[in-house]
Amino acid sequence: MTDVKHAPNPRADFGRRLRQLRRDRGWTLAEVADRSGLAISTISKAERGVISLTYDRLSQLARGLEVDLAAFFNAEGQSFEPGSFAVARKGDFKRQETPNYVYEMLFPDLWNKAMTPMMGSLKAREFMDFEDFVRHPGQEFLVVLEGAVTVFAEGREPVHLEAGDSLYFDSAVGHLYASDSDQDARILVVCVPGAGT
Known part of the structure; x- marks a missing residue:
């Protein structure tokens, strides 16, 4: 039986790691906000484990802190080198849960990857469940x-995808994913950052 006081809390772990990364640089919340484009209150809430960040905000924060995205999930990691070969077994991931998505960040201890692979579940059921579109530089595969x-894309008609269907698009275009049933849909997403990110 797991002691509730000592049960893993991914949001709190993420917050501690974020705070440590910021302090290692000697930066204030305001400096990180200026560098990342995120609100001071958003960064502060993430550091305190009050909120979890979506992928687009994680990317902004990583660019602002000048760290690999994987640094949010592991204090140390190995850089991906030519000739490398990494295996992720079922259950080998770091969890990041938001109100609409559960992200399973694959290979969190492998830094400087050319792409960010994630599996996850969609808790959202419709467009109204979101505050705004997600957008980030680069390309995305789903x-x-x-x-x-259902994939909602800014300026386009919604696209319905069934199990086995896929989509590849410019992730700078605002986009959202929502499950089309009473069950959470399971997805695999691979994000490739844009130039200069």
């Missing part, structure tokens, strides 16, 4: 593993 998904 494949539906289980269930059905």
Whole structure:
């Protein structure tokens, strides 16, 4: 039986890691906010484990702190080198949960990857569940593993995807994913950062 006081808390762990990365640089919340484009209150809440950040905000924060995205999940990691070969077994991931998504960040101890692979679950059921579109520099690949998904893209008609269907797009275009059933859909997403990110 797991002691509730000592149960893993990914949001609190993430917050401690974020605070340590900021302090290692000797930067204030205001400096990180200026560098990342995120609000001071957002960074502060993330550091205190009050909120979890979506992928687009994680990317902004990583650029602002000048760290690899994986640094938020592991204090140390190995850089991906030519000839490298890494295996992730089922359950080998770091969890990041937001109100609409559960991200399973794959290979969190492998730094300087050319892409960010994530598996996850979609808790959102419709566009109204979101405050705004997600957007970040780069390209994105999505494949539906289980269930059905509607992809909302800024300026486009929604796209319905069934299990086995996939989509590849410019992730700078605002986008959202929502499950099309009473069950959370399972997806695999691979993000490739844009030039200069």
